[in-house]
Amino acid sequence: MKKVVLGLATLAMVYACQNDQMDTNSNDFQEVQVDMTDFTLLVEDEGSLTGKSVQGADKCHSMNNLAFRLENNPGLSKKMYDIEYNTRKAIALKANGKGKPGGGSGGGGGTTPTIYTGAITIPVVINIIESSPGKVTDAQINSQIAILNEDFNNNNSRTSSIPSEFAVAVADIDITFTRGAVIRKTSSVSSWGTNDAMKFASQGGIDATDTANNLNIWVCEIGGGILGYAQFPGGASATDGVVIGTDFFGETNAGGIYGHGRTATHEVGHWLNLRHIWGDGRCNRDDFVADTPTSDAPNYNCPSYPTVNCRSTDMTMNYMDYVQDDCMYMFTNGQNDRMRALFVSGGPREGFVN
Known part of the structure; x- marks a missing residue:
């Protein structure tokens, strides 16, 4: 098992002190405290996932890509820590009724904005690297945006079958995606891997388009049975976005149980700062969302209800698990708050609403 461990305990102590010192000048400090003791960027390589899915697919390599980025960008850990701190503070302010939760600017009380509450529209630039012109069809593109x-x-439609245990947690994220530019390039590369080569024209790929105001999706042959991966908020703008394997983009027969467009839903969740629902660790590792149950590993295929781990029922139908496309159909209110904290003034995704 490969592990990348950063000095986050030290980082947490230093920045918590700095943030608390700044907060003493804020009207919110006495009412809102932010606990960062559980925050981690520990990345565990689960090894080959072949056999855990009936299709033998390795569903998501976002955490592996994060490990690669952390190793090559010494400042990334601090950026991600700061984003997490601001996310938690915004959620705490909302919970305590502080600030101004209005939908327009999302501005809040003191120096910390609250959760953005307005409707959000995200233009999507689709960068297609294909072996022959038109291999990725227009129908695929349109179906993916619709999904x-x-x-x-x-x-x-499958949300109607959600167990009553989780019904109260189901969220409408109120984000609309619109089809933007479609950029195509023909290439003989059969396996692009997960180190972002497809994102650079200098390496045979396609350069990103205005990542502050567009979600960039690269569609290509990733290789290794990998369905997709995403960059978390805080990373370099040149590589910001989501990568989806050609067979798993939109509605495709070639994708099998993963051919119904939910890989993009999962990866866009990461792009909006959601972790895997099991926290990428054992029972004591969390996804930083209060209304998702603790678990210790991903679920695959289409598990029966209830599936119990860590003394609680797994939310297997959550988009951030590893189940097949037809068996995932919900985000939670807590996940909604976490995503929406990114769109406030000064947040890493504010360009989409300002």
Whole structure:
């Protein structure tokens, strides 16, 4: 098992002191404290996932890509820590009724804004690297945009079958995705891997388009049975976005149980700062969301209900698990708050609303 461990305990102590010192000048400090003791960027390589899925697919390599980015960008850990601190403070302010939660600017009381509450529209630039012109069809593109809009607006028809235990947690994220530019390039590269080569024209790929105001999705042959991966907020703008394997983009027969567009939903969740629902660790590792149950590993295929781990029922139908596309159909209110904290003034995704 490969582990990348950063000095986050030290980092937490230093920055917590700095943030608390700044907060003493804020009207919110006495009412809102931010606990960062559980925050980690520990990345565990789960090894080969072949056999855990009936299709033998390695669903998501976002954490592996994060490990690669952390090793090559010494400042990334601090950026991600700061984003997490601001996310938690915004959520705490909302919970305590502080600030101004209005939908327009999302501005809040003191120096810390609250959760952005307005409707959000995200233009999507689709960068296609294909072996022959038109291999990725226009129908695939349109279906993928439609699926993202279903899932981020709580219009997935399967949500009606959610267990009553989780019904109260289901969220309408109120994010609309619009089809933007489609950029195509023909390439003989059969496996692009997960180190972002497809994102650079200098390496045979396609350069990103205005990542402050567009979600960039690269569609290509990743290789290794990998369905997709995403960059978390805080990373370099030149590589910001989501990568999806050609067979798993939109509605495709070639994708099998992963051919219904939910890989993009999962990866866009990461792009909006969601972790895997099991926290990428054992029972004591969390996804930093209060209304998702603790678990110790991903679920695959289409698990029966209830599936119990860590003394609680797994939310296997959450988009941030590893189940097949037809068996995932919800985000939670807590995940909604976490995503929306990114869009406030000064947040890493504010360009989409300002």
